[in-house]
Amino acid sequence: MNVAHTQTGRTAPGAPRPGAALAALAAAQFTVMLATSIVNVALPQIRGGVGLSDGGTTWVVNAYGLAFGALLLAGGRAADLLGRRAVLIAGLALFAAASLSAGLATTSGVLIATRAVQGLAAAAIAPAALALAMEQFPSGSGRGRALGVWGAVSGAGGAGGVLLGGVLTQAWGWPWIFHSVALGALLVLAAVVVLVPRTAGRAAGRFDLFGTVTVSLALTCLVWGLTTARGAGWTDGRVLGALGAAALLFAAFTVIERRLPNALIPGRLFRTGRVAAGNLLMALLGSVWIALFYFLPLYQQQVLGSGPLATGAGQLPLAAANMLGASLAPRVSQRIGATATVTAALLTEAAGLLWLSRISADGSYLTDILGPSILVGLGLSIAFVQLTALAVDGVPREDAGLAGGLVNTTRQVGGAIGLAALATLAGSVTAHAPARESRLEALTAGYRTAFTASAATLAATALLALWLTRRSGSRTTDASAHPAADPQTV
Known part of the structure; x- marks a missing residue:
């Protein structure tokens, strides 16, 4: 049982309130997501600053994603066995140190290595923070609101990274994108120490x-x-x-x-079928999610000619729609049901991506990006909240960290698969464009193809979600109404 609560569910005198703890934990998740995208706009400046080759430039992004995706399961299980709060604090301290080192790097090798260490630390932070958040809200409408906050900060972190990266790069130079992340991680670390209560016990078993x-x-x-x-x-x-x-x-x-x-992924995790369904659908959503934040900034900068600051600012409507959608997700789910909610959300995002597939080489932000970005943001956030709820629903307390690591892993691996496939597809279309087309027209044709394929993927995912959530018991996927296993009974 969480020591911050009495058996009646009320906050014990003098204990941090669940809302304050959730804010600190959500800030940890925001920091992890921010670091995923904050370097994207600054890559040309980073390349010149440390002498990166073309291949080395991509590894400034890949080193973080590779370590993050590969070690999430290990991070989640370590959180269960060693204590989630302790693992979260250690992860934030390592994340801050690696971020500071990245900002001070003068060679490409040091920069790429520190980005990998950032990813390792993030793999400890993300599952531990999610498990602790679910402990604070084990059941009822509070869990739905908590997952809404989680969805908002996850989406806002990706979009906010592009914005903050553009602002800092233009104002003070690329090292400050890492220094700012280091400072943010230290502030979050202090908030976790003060606001997140110690939990009772650790899971039994060996690593x-x-x-x-x-x-x-x-x-x-x-x-x-x-x-x-x-x-x-x-x-x-x-x-x-x-x-x-x-x-x-x-x-x-x-x-x-x-x-x-003492298996890393015990069979009991999949007994209900909901965890497997949630992770499969999250992988498909991730395959489009990561690619979106890759292609949109490229189109804005390489085709529309936007600078780093304007490109970052262009993500604000998407981030605002994302936060709005995440806050609405529990109420929408209560009204129309979880299955209808996740299906409608995926179709909404697919519609936005299909709209983006109409971009043109002589377009503008207002006519080509603004409207579809709002649709994409709304659909993405609502789908993320519902699928996260599905992937952790009914999981025993001793496996909560592992479940959080698993759903993050499937999103990251799905994102890697999707980005690789879509980037290859877009590059092939651009390379084989008719000779009469200009370079900007060829690039735009590649981006259009990537957005079309993304829309088709999400439409298929919506149909799959309709079948899987009904098959696994759609009533349990309602983020606002159904608990995971009661921690008092574990």
Whole structure:
């Protein structure tokens, strides 16, 4: 039982209030998401600052995403076994140190290495923070509001990173994008220490080191292969070798998990079918989500000619729509049901992406980006809230950190797969554009194709969600009304 609450569910005298704890935990999630996108606008300046090659520039982004995606399961299980609050605090301290080091880097090797350490720290922060947030709101409408806040800060972190990156790069230079993240992480660390109460006990069992190493290596090979495919192509020997190694390692991991009593991913996690459904749908949503924040800034800068600051500011309507959608998600779900809510949200986002597929080389922000960005933001946030609720619904308390790590892993891996596939598709369309088309027209044709494919993916995901959520018991996916396992009974 959480020591901040009495058995009647009221806050104990002198204990931090759940709302204040949620604010600190949501700030931790925002910081992780911010670091994912804050470098995107500043890549040209970073390249010149530390002497990066074309391939090295992409690894400023990839090193973070690779470590983050590969180690999330390990981070989630470590949080369950070592204590979520302790792991969160350690993760934030390491994140701040790595961010400061990245801002001070003078060589490409140091910068890429510190970005990888940032990703490692984020893999500890994200699942621990989500599990602690769910502990604060184990049931009822409070959980729906908590997940709404979680969805708002997750989406706003991605959009806010583009904005803040543009502002800081233009005002003080690229090192300040990392210095600001370091300062933010330290402030969040202080807030967690003061506002997040200590929880009672840790999960029983041992850390599955063999399984953890195997699945982490498998995820590393998978994400590395997919990100390398964007530049080298799908038939490159390194790409095929990495993907083949990932397949073998995943097969070995499956065998290992069936034989160990303290498996990293215990079978009980999937007994209801809701966790599996939530993670599959989250992977598909992630495949479009990450790519969106990759292609939109490129279109604004390379085709429309926007500077870093204008590109960042252009993300504000999307971020505002995202926060609005996340706040509305629990109420919409209560009114029309969880299955209808997630299906409608995915179709809304698909409509926005289909609208983006009409961008033109001689377009403008107002005519080509503003309207669809609002639709995308609304649909994305509502779908994220509902799928997160589905992926953690009914999970026993001792597995809450692992469930949080799993849903973050599927979103990251889905994002890596989607971005690799869509970037390759867009690049192929641009490369094979008719000779009569200008460079800007060729680039725009590639982006249009990527947005069209994204819309088709989400439309298919909506149909799959309609089937899976009904099949697994759609009533349990309502973020506002249904608890995970009562922590008092575990």
